[in-house]
Amino acid sequence: MNNVRVVLYGVGAVGSRVARFLLEKKGIEIVGAIDVAKDKVGRDLGEALGIDKRLGVVVSDDIDTVLSKAKADVVVHATSSFLKDVYPQLQEVVAHGVNVVSTCEELSYPYATDPELAEKLDELAKTYKVTVLGTGINPGFLMDTLVITLTSVCQKVNKIQVVRLMDAGTRRVPFQKKVGAGLSISEFRERLEKKTITGHVGLKQSIAMIADALDWKLDEIEIDPVEPVIAKTYVESEAIKVKPGQTAGLTQKARGVKEGKETIALHFQAYIGAQEEYDAITIDGVPNINQRIQPCVHGDIGTIAMIVNTIPKVINSPAGLLTMKDLPVPSAALGDMRKYIEM
Ligand SMILES: NC(=O)c1ccc[n+]([C@@H]2O[C@H](COP(=O)([O-])OP(=O)(O)OC[C@H]3O[C@@H](n4cnc5c(N)ncnc54)[C@H](OP(=O)(O)O)[C@@H]3O)[C@@H](O)[C@H]2O)c1
Incomplete structure (x- = not known):
């Protein structure tokens, strides 16, 4: 062959x-x-x-x-x-x-x-x-495929929450730049406006994939604005130094709303100097599922x-x-x- x-x-x-x-x-x-x-x-x-x-x-x-x-x-x-x-x-x-x-x-x-x-x-x-x-890894697995797979042992699913928290300093340099590490807050906001910083692309896709797998008809998918995570102390990666008051990375939330209620909630955070890293999936259903991968799966x-x-x-x-x-x-x-x- x-x-x-x-x-x-x-x-x-x-x-x-x-x-x-x-x-x-x-x-x-x-x-x-x-x-x-x-x-x-x-x-x-x-x-x-x-x-x-x-x-x-x-x-x-x-x-x-x-x-x-x-x-x-x-x-x-x-x-x-x-x-x-x-x-x-x-x-x-x-x-x-x-x-x-x-x-x-x-x-x-x-x-x-x-x-x-x-x-x-x-x-x-x-x-x-x-x-x-x-x-x-995301989209593609952590906030969608893995979540869908975990629901396979549920008889009922009422609500799903997913949190991914990672230290951007351990990731490839284009990723660290993509989350705005090392910028002043005004530079961060400027780049958001010019769309050279976009936040995490994929939240909408992950929510839609989960909803379709469960045959949930969502009223809407809401994506919150990207917010900077401001460094409280000096933090650095091999490539980027972040002074207190500068942006260390970003945080972003999104939700799928069904019958007026938040039924799928995703929270993505990536910044240099994160004290802990994890991927957490919580399913409120029958049975309840609490799954936590710690530290989070290395994205690259x-x-x-x-x-x-x-x-x-x-x-x-x-x-x-x-x-x-x-x-x-x-x-x-x-x-x-x-x-x-x-x-
Ligand atoms: N789904 C996920 O979990 C996941 C995970 C990691 C990455 N990604 C995505 O995958 C993409 C690649 O990531 P990366 O970190 O490798 O980015 P990167 O370092 O910027 O690499 C992209 C490469 O493609 C080249 N390129 C751009 N447009 C091209 C075109 N039209 N034809 C041929 N080559 C072209 C770029 O050249 P120039 O530098 O000259 O533009 C660059 O060499 C990004 O959009 C990233 O967000 C997704």
Whole structure:
């Protein structure tokens, strides 16, 4: 059986880590790499990753040429969070007849939030007989798939609360910048206005995925404004120093309202210097469920794992735009990757 053939689309912080993880795994190989960053295009992938080995794959900004030559089974896509930005990228991959696993947050559950684009992409994927999935740690697992899985032992569910609290200082640098660490409060607010800080993208998608899994018809999904977490003392990560009074990160809440009541409540907090880290899911139902993962799952490690572990499941799935709630139970794919593929 041939190796599973992967093209990386986006060799940034996430794409690079996916590449390094793939290099450790059996039965899977990287056969192409696409990026637009000037410091990467034209370089050997090994060099772009900063590893001491040439890989014989040159990073290219020419999607058509890469995909025409690569005969890829799957594209690992990690360029942006917003569906309308990535739609043309996904369209081109799908039109080459290649499956997609993407980290795009808005792709994780687009049917409720961007129904027109979702339908279009679903049709296109079916036409070209490929599967498209948006996943990651969050959205993709902690605030949705894991919650849905826990409800499987409930006879009744009245209310769900999820809290993710993490020390942003342990995460990749683009993430620390994305949560505004090290900015003054006015800079933070300015960037929020210019949308260079967006808060956590995915709360709406996670709530919609949970609601649809439970067949709850929500009145609305409310997303509260992003708020800065202000450092009380000096805190730092390897990359960013935060003085007292500056922004250490952010906090954001969202809720799904059903029959006038808050029935799904999500609270996301990420800042440098968080004293504790946890993922907590509380289900008020029959039975009640209180689940706490402490410290919280490391977002970058978890994202890379989820992306790679879902590759065989995506290759094996029926064509279309799928979501994590449609895939088989997620699991680690520890063995030779070829073994999971039904050829
Ligand atoms: N669902 C989840 O749990 C999860 C977890 C982690 C990350 N994410 C998301 O995944 C995305 C990638 O994250 P990251 O940290 O790797 O970001 P990143 O470091 O900025 O990497 C993105 C890479 O893609 C390149 N790129 C941008 N537009 C492109 C295009 N049209 N064609 C080809 N390459 C393009 C960028 O080049 P330039 O630098 O030149 O723009 C950069 O090299 C982000 O949106 C992030 O929020 C989701």
